[in-house]
Amino acid sequence: MTTVEPPSWQSLRAAEARLINTGVPGVSVGNAVFESIVTGLRESLLRLAAPQQAQALGVPPVVSRGLLERVGYIDGFPNLVGTVYSFTGSGADWNRLQEARAATDAAWYQEQQISEVALLPATCHHIYPLFEGVDLPGPAVLTAEAHCYRHEGTHELGRLRSFRMREFVRIAAPDDCIRWRDDWMEQQRAWLTSLGLETSVEPASDPFFGSAARLMKATQREQELKFELRVPVGDGLVQAVASCNYHKEHFGEPFGIRVAGEPAHSACAAFGLERIVLALIAAHGDIPADWPQHVRSVLSLDDAGVA
Amino acid sequence: MTTVEPPSWQSLRAAEARLINTGVPGVSVGNAVFESIVTGLRESLLRLAAPQQAQALGVPPVVSRGLLERVGYIDGFPNLVGTVYSFTGSGADWNRLQEARAATDAAWYQEQQISEVALLPATCHHIYPLFEGVDLPGPAVLTAEAHCYRHEGTHELGRLRSFRMREFVRIAAPDDCIRWRDDWMEQQRAWLTSLGLETSVEPASDPFFGSAARLMKATQREQELKFELRVPVGDGLVQAVASCNYHKEHFGEPFGIRVAGEPAHSACAAFGLERIVLALIAAHGDIPADWPQHVRSVLSLDDAGVA
Incomplete structure (x- = not known):
């Protein structure tokens, strides 16, 4: 009742309070009401x-x-x-990873490193x-x-x-x-x-x-x-x-x-x-x-x- | 001038606007002003x-x-x-990791997996x-x-x-x-x-x-x-x-x-x-x-x- 499926723009001007799921479980957008x-x-x-x-x-x-x-x-x-990971290499490092990705199934995030930041x-x-x-x-x-x-x-x-x-x-x-x-x-x-x-x-x-x-x-x-x-x-x-x-x-x-x-x-x-x-x-x-x-x-x- | 070092509680009731660094670069708390x-x-x-x-x-x-x-x-x-990683194993998996940590230099986060969530x-x-x-x-x-x-x-x-x-x-x-x-x-x-x-x-x-x-x-x-x-x-x-x-x-x-x-x-x-x-x-x-x-x-x- 409170979560609607996309397309959800109709909810935006609705009189009903709506918490619109973003496609990721537990991550939602609230409409104006x-x-x-x-x-x-x-x-x-x-x-x-x-x-x-x-x-x-x-x-x-x-x-x-x-x-x-x-x-x-x-x-x-x-x-x-939840901890935050990021890519800390140089532009050249990234370019090499991109070339590797073109040839293999390598994921863009495979060289990410854990950072000193976590979610609150x-x-x-x-x-x-x-x-x-x-x-x-x-x-x-x-x-x-x-x-x-x-x-x-x-x-x-x-x-x-x-x-x-x-x-x-x-x-x-x-x-x-x-x-x-x-x-x-x-x-x-x-x-x-x-x-x-x-x-x-x-x-x-x-x-x-x-x-x-x-x-x-x-x-x-x-x-x-x-x-x-x-x-x-x-x-x-x-x-x-x-x-x-x-x-x-x-x-x-x-x-x-x-x-x-x-x-x-x-x-x-x-x-x-x-x-x-x-x-x-x-x-x-x-x-x-x-x-x-x-x-x-x-x-x-x-x-x-x-x- | 706008970033103060801990102890920073004195800033909380100050008349000055303060953005208080949390110890992590670029992550700060604003005081009431x-x-x-x-x-x-x-x-x-x-x-x-x-x-x-x-x-x-x-x-x-x-x-x-x-x-x-x-x-x-x-x-x-x-x-x-920034992507979000989490530990997705069972309680038993976590306990095994804890035992391994006691014996080695294993980090608590070493079995984290990338999630479907990223920072906005x-x-x-x-x-x-x-x-x-x-x-x-x-x-x-x-x-x-x-x-x-x-x-x-x-x-x-x-x-x-x-x-x-x-x-x-x-x-x-x-x-x-x-x-x-x-x-x-x-x-x-x-x-x-x-x-x-x-x-x-x-x-x-x-x-x-x-x-x-x-x-x-x-x-x-x-x-x-x-x-x-x-x-x-x-x-x-x-x-x-x-x-x-x-x-x-x-x-x-x-x-x-x-x-x-x-x-x-x-x-x-x-x-x-x-x-x-x-x-x-x-x-x-x-x-x-x-x-x-x-x-x-x-x-x-x-x-x-x-x-």
Whole structure:
């Protein structure tokens, strides 16, 4: 219902919100109506968080590969990581490769080398390195939105490889982080409910891979580090559209961050924007003009001029 | 002046616009003031183009690798392409690789395979496939902004690998495309001048690579397909911050697009948002609160509450 096959240009001026698949699983283009909802979600979240006076950063969709190695992302989720390869030879090297290609089945990319760049798996990875070696006088709150990438192995509705994640991050003392995370959990639940979404909050674990997965997941649940906010997104699927997480010293330690002289802990609240739009479509239909007025109001859709 | 070394958290609450390097050349994070200028540029451009009633799309920073092969991007710019590799084995495969790593110098990424995903080199690549096989009744105008990626080999100021490109695209008959492109050229010059930037408009060519480069560049200049808007960006450098391009049938042909029964041509106007901010800083200093009132007005900086 929300993914159409090419030719898809008819969707561009449609009144329906459309996430148009590009031919690659999990990589999609939003039409203007879809994007107006994303804008509404973004602005609503920033209003919700305004009292926190978070510093708003602009972060790119790529990140240092070394950073992912350093924070243990490779060990936990090697199957989801996308690394960037490039051709680093000279023009003459390329010409030789082209001649070889004419004579054999050589692929144009066969001489590519891994670069120091990887795709960003979570928005907040860009934030902690900014505080490397810093002893903060008090808690810091930051926010950013990025296109994240995870090389997902399945392609059901909502299982995007490239998607936008808005995050709010707090770097502070342990108790402070837990309290802030728990406050966000309630705010997330209330906000999703105000959008007319049937929301459940559940203890969760990250999708660790390989031999350590079982232990890592059990520990994460036992320590109540991660909670997911799950809502129906269509096709009978219930998925996490937001989460709130207490990282303990996971990010503070590798970057040597301190707060008032003590080792820093961190927490984050994250929102998957495309999935929330899919959930809104599942709940209210794909024509935002027909959505309940209180939902349109939360998203400022009338101000934005969406008919 | 615009790139600071870590620890960089002091920049986060600064009144100065800061593009903070992440440790990887050409991959940077904007602080809140920098981002407020980006927002001002985006909104100003959308107001400027409002009469065109462009369809606004949301496009991801990754694209089908096959698409780049199909439109000839690989042949022209193999050195700038970033492709995405991932580990596609099972958990057991990963565990075996981990054991091998413990005994040898094997890298964690040595079994990665190339995926069907590449980094997006130009925003408009996401647009043409939406019209595959379509015979449009009349001209189409679209706009989108994306984080683009080019694996640049040098790292001077303004030479970003990951950067935001706002594009306006027209798919139409040849004469229509040329007229629209030329109109944009004047609008681009006037807009950049209104921002207090010393702007020159020059015939240009794309940075083709390898044996065909000289011929391709000469042809592009001879046919006046590309013009660049160049301004000082700091460090004594003058760089293209915008361009306007007539593609002829370059994109219409591979996707079989037609307009009123005739083969479609296309044109685009593109804006490099980070570079324009760098140019503004070079012209007016790094504290937007001190910029000339007419520049702040174009960027709605007073409305945005930037002190």
